[in-house]
Amino acid sequence: MRNIYVEFPNERPLDKQDVELVERKGIGHPDSICDGLAEGVSRALSQEYVKRFGHILHHNTDQVELVGGRSTPEWGAGEIDTPMYILLSGRATTQVGDDVIPVGEIAIEAARKYLKENFRNIDVDTSVILDQKIGMGSSDLRSVFGRKGIPKANDTSFGVSFAPFSLTEQLTYEVERYMNGTMKKKVKASGEDIKVMGERYKDEIILTICNGMVSKHIKNIGDYKAIIEEMTGLVRDFVAGITDKDVRIEINTGDDIDNQSVFLTVSGTSAEMGDDGSVGRGNRANGLITPYRPMSLEATAGKNPVNHVGKLYNLLSKEIACEIACEGADQVYVRLLSQIGHPIDQPLCADVQVVGPMKLEKRAVEITDYWLENIQEMTEKCLKGKAETF
Amino acid sequence: MRNIYVEFPNERPLDKQDVELVERKGIGHPDSICDGLAEGVSRALSQEYVKRFGHILHHNTDQVELVGGRSTPEWGAGEIDTPMYILLSGRATTQVGDDVIPVGEIAIEAARKYLKENFRNIDVDTSVILDQKIGMGSSDLRSVFGRKGIPKANDTSFGVSFAPFSLTEQLTYEVERYMNGTMKKKVKASGEDIKVMGERYKDEIILTICNGMVSKHIKNIGDYKAIIEEMTGLVRDFVAGITDKDVRIEINTGDDIDNQSVFLTVSGTSAEMGDDGSVGRGNRANGLITPYRPMSLEATAGKNPVNHVGKLYNLLSKEIACEIACEGADQVYVRLLSQIGHPIDQPLCADVQVVGPMKLEKRAVEITDYWLENIQEMTEKCLKGKAETF
Amino acid sequence: MRNIYVEFPNERPLDKQDVELVERKGIGHPDSICDGLAEGVSRALSQEYVKRFGHILHHNTDQVELVGGRSTPEWGAGEIDTPMYILLSGRATTQVGDDVIPVGEIAIEAARKYLKENFRNIDVDTSVILDQKIGMGSSDLRSVFGRKGIPKANDTSFGVSFAPFSLTEQLTYEVERYMNGTMKKKVKASGEDIKVMGERYKDEIILTICNGMVSKHIKNIGDYKAIIEEMTGLVRDFVAGITDKDVRIEINTGDDIDNQSVFLTVSGTSAEMGDDGSVGRGNRANGLITPYRPMSLEATAGKNPVNHVGKLYNLLSKEIACEIACEGADQVYVRLLSQIGHPIDQPLCADVQVVGPMKLEKRAVEITDYWLENIQEMTEKCLKGKAETF
Amino acid sequence: MRNIYVEFPNERPLDKQDVELVERKGIGHPDSICDGLAEGVSRALSQEYVKRFGHILHHNTDQVELVGGRSTPEWGAGEIDTPMYILLSGRATTQVGDDVIPVGEIAIEAARKYLKENFRNIDVDTSVILDQKIGMGSSDLRSVFGRKGIPKANDTSFGVSFAPFSLTEQLTYEVERYMNGTMKKKVKASGEDIKVMGERYKDEIILTICNGMVSKHIKNIGDYKAIIEEMTGLVRDFVAGITDKDVRIEINTGDDIDNQSVFLTVSGTSAEMGDDGSVGRGNRANGLITPYRPMSLEATAGKNPVNHVGKLYNLLSKEIACEIACEGADQVYVRLLSQIGHPIDQPLCADVQVVGPMKLEKRAVEITDYWLENIQEMTEKCLKGKAETF
Helix, strand or coil, X not given: CCCEXXXXXXXXXXXXXXXXXXXXXCCCCHHHHHHHHHHHHHHHHHHHHHHHHCCCCCEEEEEEEEECCEEEEECCEEEEEECEEEEXXXXXXXXECCEECCHHHHHHHHHHHHHHHHCCCCCHHHHEEEEECCEECCHHHHHHHHCCCCCECCCCCEXXXXXXXXXXXXXXXXXXXXXXCHHHHHCCCEEEEEEEEEEEECCEEEEEEEEEEEXXXXXXXXXXXXXXXXXXXXXXXXXXXXXXXXXXXXXXXXXXXXXXXXXXXXXXXXXXXXXXXXXXXXXXXXXXXXXXXXCCCCCCCCECXXXXXXXXXXXXXXXXXXXXXXXXXXXXXXEEECCCCCECCCCCEEEEEEECCCCXXXXXXXXXXXXXXXXXXXXXHHHCXXXXXC | CCCEEEECCCCCCHHHCCEEEEEEECCCCHHHHHHHHHHHHHHHHHHHHHHHHCCCCCEEEEEEEEECCEEEEECCEEEEEECEEEEEEEEXXXXXXXXXXXXXXXXXXXXXXXXXXXXXXCCHHHHEEEEECCEECCHHHHHHHHCCCCCECCCCCEEEEEECCCHHXXXXXXXXXXXXXXXXXXXXXXXXXXXXXXXXXXXXXXXEEEEEEEHHHCCCHHHHHHHHHHHHHHHHHHHHCCCCCCEEEEECCCCECXXXXXXXXXXXXXXXXXXXXXXXXCCCCCCCECCCCECCCCCCCCECCCCCHHHHHHHHHHHHXXXXXXXXXXXXXXXXXXXXXXECCCCCEEEEEEECCHHHHHHHHHHHHHHHHCHHHHHHHHHCCCCCCC | CCCEEEECCCCCCHHHCCEEEEEEECCCCHHHHHHHHHHHHHHHHHXXXXXXXXXXXXXXXXXXXXXXXXXXXXXXXXXXXXXXEEEEEEEECCEECCEECXXXXXXHHHXXXXXXXXXXXXXXXXXXXXXXXXXXXXXXXXXXXXXXXXXECCCCCEEEEEECCCHHHHXXXXXXXXXXXXXXXXXXXXXXXXXXXXXXXXXXXXXXXXXXXXHHHCCCHHHHHHXXXXXXXXXXXXXXXXXXXXXXXXXCCCCECCCCECCEECCCCHHHHCCCEECCCCCCCCCCECCXXXXXXXXXXXXXXXXXXXXXXXXXXXXXXXXXXXXXXCEEEEEEECCCXXXXXXXXXXXXXXXXXXXXXXXXXXXXXXXXXXXXXXXXXXXXXXXXXX | CCCEEEECCCCCCHHHCCEEEEEEECCCCHHHHHHHHHHHHHHHXXXXXXXXXXXXXXXXXEEEEEECCEXXXXXXXXXXXXXXXXXXXXXECCEECCEECCHXXXXXXXXXXXXXXXXXXXXXXXXXXXXXXXXXXXXXXXXXXXXXXXXXXXXXXXXXXXXXXXXXXXXXXXXXXXXXXXXXXXXXXXXXXXXXXXXXXCCEEEEEEEEEEEHHHCCCHHHHHHHHHHHHHHHHHHHHCCCCCCEEEEECCCCECCCCECXXXXXXXXXXXXXXXXXXXXXXXXXXXXXXXXXXXXXXXXXXXXXXXXXXXXXXXXXXXXXXXXXXXXXXXXXXXXXXXXXXXXXXXXXXXXXXXXXXXXXXXXXXXXXXXXXXXXXXXXXXCCCCCC
């Protein structure tokens, strides 16, 4: 009934091939800002629905458009001239009987909170215009949410993931997490807009990093150079903790130091000076963009975690792939395809491709079955903000 | 050169006539909110221009549109369902040479500050969407601001005012100031959206007051009734301090107590539930709407205080009328008409109509001349926030 | 029951006084554009409501904000660089039972139609962004519209008007109508943004006219000068058909011909290059702005013509004043004050001030009573687009 | 210098594997509408830049957000209640010296034109609100466009494609093209919002099609059923012209015919009733979404075709893959990776994976080299609207 297929294609896993390419847009990239806002709004709505009605109601807030502003960064200073404009849209249930749910207010509040918590150099009060056009959901869809039992799939759609990360993927992912994490305490001048591009040709790995630097914390071009060098050293040390291999680290190599044309920002994100963003154009649910791996184009962030298979199947396939990989597979690709109107635990097809020992077949089936059986655990994780969506 | 004309028309002053009618929209009325925001933005820009360039630059921010939201007030509680939407527009100088002035950011910041300082029941972070479309001013107009000497009038326009207030006018004005002032400390349930309509027929004065009440501070309909009665008593006492005459006080008489259909709000203003507002549709610069008195239609709030005669002449005529009235006139009407391109201290016509002793003519001319001579004092008052514009 | 008071104040009518001042903003002035759009939307909605339900439903669309664009006029050419942005807002009934009224679509359609019919040089498809945020009306107000009999006043408000026009007023009004009417056929280069300021000092009348000229129809500065002269001649001839008096005509005297800094536009309105507009800041319901006459600040355009006394009483007082003036009064001032919740034919006070023979008292009462009795005729006129509102 | 690598991985081509999954969002899907608008705006700007300056200037208009409206479809009728709202954003060069380019107007005009030409059931005048917030591009980027020679890459980014289409892919693609092409003439009731999901398990191919039907052309539920059956027959015949294999065709199988809950629209697209859309979330540059194939996440539509490698490399890799496939390869994957600041004909890496005879290596290198050498042909194709981007 769950239509689980396990294949063992005769392929070399990606890390045995010659070329690899992977990208991670850090949390301050305009696309990631939109993903974060979309998911934050969905989570806040879900929590409010649960509080009021005992279960999540229909919504999909996976539509956020960020229109970049204008700014004038200066050494040791800088100003936002035109605020960035953020439009929250999508659908949500605004009324149940006579009970009106303040969707607009919840969305704005959640968005402000997300920005405040994640972007220490953005003054949310004055540098951001938060607008919202969240409409009412269609009534048919709304009705299905109250029912008992496993929800029905909202659409014919698919989720895709893989495991494990290759070394290049791991480095690409971890380095952004490090730079936007513990490194931030040491280097105040590093903004949140960090893009890491990992490339491998045979044994040679290069991490090309673009980091929007925060002008008020940098005195002059000399200071800028010194900070970039400091960061390069820190990242090199961090990478050395993960691998013995020689990894080239290049930070802001597009800079033209002589002409002082460098990646300088007021707020730590290029959204302040003209870079636009939207949901679903950045990282996949596993945190990476992987042109050498299968991907789903469904935006995971912002969709309702009850019956939107575009969200749930992306998250679920990640869990399934990871667990099978833990059992000893070299490479696992998982693709889940839903059937509109059918219970979400019964996909049209759950396709698992394993590069590894054939004996894994049974475990692969068990793991896949377990997660489909318990798909509503994923809904809970989303509700609690424990599911990574970008 | 200042074309000052003083007339002594053979009229009964308004308070000797049979009928009088006057209105004041309190600071929480949607139109007044817009006036306050427009002036707040203009003041913040003016101060920034002075800080950077030593003088105010061209701007006119007398365009604010408030689109009402939706709300669900409830006894002892209540929620904003859809935030009100406020669009700041107008023109301002955004650049001088290479120096970019962060007009958008200054405007948003000033607007937030104004709302926070004046509306204790509005959560600016979540109940208001503040948007801005402030454009660049035309370059010709911008150039005149840097010049030495008396600025040239920006337009052919006029300012109008009168003095003194009749008793009905005084009561209408003072009662709103009292209710939104010292009374607020005693009656937490009184919102800022207060409209006072003063009517007099012969000796009978009625003050009809609409006050948006704040739901979270009112337990039930009985409590509501009690609070309205308390307020009626307080206003009656306040009025008794001004006049011995019998004045009828009617607060929220449009309420249908039996059906619990009363003027209840979450935030203290009807803007939360569908009442829109814009600049220039409420009080004149003297704080009143007076269909029995001459009025100017020029919005005073938000215009630049350097050469916009629509602002300066309204403010100036108020000062002139008041001073002449102090000299012993029963009624003074002042109308100032500018000539585009001429220095603002040289109106095409300064028309003063006095009901009172003919001997006042000389003082009337002197006072009018003084204020035209010192018109730039008014610019200073605006800059310091000491000019009342609505 | 209709509380009609007729007074005969001992005043000189305005045209016997020394100074007069009057202004008319032509249909292409940004404020008038907004008035026209607001009324057009209200009319379209009213007609649709009547078609569907047999009577007009609750709405007030007296909120339009126009944010000026940017343009580059050139001799014989010119372009709109940034479209003007027009936000239609206000309230309307969007649903009755299961019947959804396409308010947004009706509003946009009506707005487009109004712009297309009145502005031959505006390309509505590309030079204008028409947005709408028309909300749902409050349910209480909506319910009163279906009832039989005379509607109840929506608010405590007043309407004000006067008659007859003085010569200065007549000229101010008629000259704009002429220039935007039959003169347009002869002078293609004259845009719709025409402001006429009429001033009289004793016997001297000056009409100061600002007219946005259309660049594509003007070859060069010489051509411009010639066209202004032609227009001046045409207006002089037109005025000569109305009065024998000497009237000075000044068109675009703010121009700096030597520096080619003249009032040139692409579309015939200054809205294209930064002049903003809103409803209710321009002409009163009689088509004029009259600081020497009593005025109401209520915007007439866009309000519902069923129970909004801010609209109906302004229109009604104009009719009443005109008819009484026709009976031989030198000057008539009419002020109607409503009582919230009372039938609109029963004002709290209908105050008529007549300068003229005392014998007019009876006719004044009859005429006022007639119009109150038949106030719903005014609703019909609005519905058919026969009521002038600005 | 062009870093071309050709690999021959030991893989089964996709059509020899057990499972395949592919999707195409038709031109009326909200995401595709946004893609089409983005590309239309970019093309119009490019053409205008060429006309004025001889070459394309900097712009990226790959940001369009569509917020769905509300509608009431009815048998034989139907209305749009709330227009859909479309926000065009991105960046473009608005000024060169004194020459102002009317970017806003060009964008709105291009968007209207695109909608009019492609959606016969959308009334662009009244059912769509077209807004724009296209900002000014950053000056550094703008300067590079005027230079002679091969442009430098704007970013470190990649393009990905493959060839040939498998049968399932071909059917998925062709069926939408047929349904939105010649079938439209026979079946007026078929709207433009068509989503085709192609699934293959071993030899069994299913095409699941969702088609928004146009209510005014359908009399009742019986008529609806008959039209769906007619369409199913037509598609079956069309497919029979491509393959002998048995292909299951399912159109609107999510319908609940008994309860008349079917996919009915007024305008032929679900954007009218709440489905939002944005650029880059639908088809890749080859017209498909292929979770079993490598994909790039870069939105192709709307980017500048001069130096945006996110656009050019996606288009180029498609050409390269197709030509190599024509030489006899079973499967070709092409990935091009740029180096920021380097000429776009010199990628960091051009990785070609061929499943097929090893002798193709030389041709693969030649073809790849040729297309890199002639990358500016692709710019020309975009300019002429001959490059398919979604």
